[in-house]
Amino acid sequence: MLWYVLVAIVAILVGVVIGFFIARRYMMNYLKQNPPINEQMLRTMMMQMGQKPSQKKINQMMAQMNKQMK
Incomplete structure (x- = not known):
């Protein structure tokens, strides 16, 4: 048993x-x-926070997020 x-x-x-x-x-x-956040969503968030997003800044932030995902 x-x-x-x-x-x-x-x-x-x-x-x-x-x-x-x-x-x-x-x-x-x-x-x-x-992915939970794409470039368009990131651009919209930055504009809502009062920042003018450049493509370079968006690419940097996407690269950081992709690096954290791995």
């Missing part, structure tokens, strides 16, 4: 660990394909 309980606990733990890594991989791929 104790053997069945131990096997069940180990199976649950293995399932949780595998599920975590599958969910993590899925979310990383989803965020890579659908």
